Amino acid sequence: MAINKRLLAKKDMNFFAEFTANAAKMRRMFGYAVIIGVIVVGVLVAIVGYDLVRNFLIKAEITKLELVLNTEEYATLEDKAAELQRELETKKNLFYALSQMKKQVDTTNTAPADLPDTLAKCIPSDTYIKNYEITSNSANIMGYSFSYYSIVDMVHLLNQANVFTTVPKLDIKTVDPSTLGGTENFIPEGNINTNGNANGNANGNANANKSQHNENLINIYYEYEINGLLLGDVYVTVTRYANGDQATSLSGVETYSYRVGTPYELNDNIATYETGNAKYKLVKVTVNNAAVDQKNVDGIIANNRITGNALNNVDIALYYDKVVEEAATTEGGEGK
16 A cells, blocks of 8 residues: 655644644743742742831830830839829728718708797797707707697697607696796796786785785696607718628718608619729619618619608618620631
């Protein structure tokens, strides 16, 4: 069989052309790869260079800060901070002590200075006061009267003058005039003569005058005693403590005055309290050293207020737990 040399030569030329085209294509791809590689290397070198320069600058700043922190001013800064903290605690305790003293002064009741004048205005003409005793919150009045109703009227006048908190206790009993002595115990000698002239008469009969003195002009007397609580102010005091094994005060004692029998409401920083950049939440309440049940405490927290009626002095203690700020956490690489 004869071989066609021309056909073989044509096949060889086609293979050579295809090989040359592929080689040129590979050269172009290799060139592109080299360029991309150079770019990548350049970027990496730039990043590394930037990091090196940045690291150098940071180290320089650190060195500078270390030099500053090693100076005498900053070497004692921590000690100064501790000293300031101790001073703050000392002043806080002093403020608490002073507010306690102020509370004692504020809550000490005193009788009204004009009470004797008020009593004088309310005494009927046929009644007199034998003696009276006034304390900081009560009054005891004793005396005699020619009329039962005059005593009742005097008590009525005292109530109208807002002397007592409530209607006072009144005891009235009759008295034998002979136990009180003669008229000389009530009318000065010389004011009565035989003619019954209250102006006296120098020419009057001395014997008749003496006889008149030994007789009581009124057949019956009434002895009375009035006891009552004086109208005044009562005080509501609020003290805040940090809860713990040993409660520590968070602020001074707050004192509020109210008229007896009036309602009061406290709604200033009750459920939460902030001091010294720290936050606190209410957990316990006591009233006159008696613990308030948890249900009422929950109501106080929900309403952020304390209410009541001012019938007597009230001491309210609020106990707080410090709120702990939770640090931010990460989940799945993302900050929450």
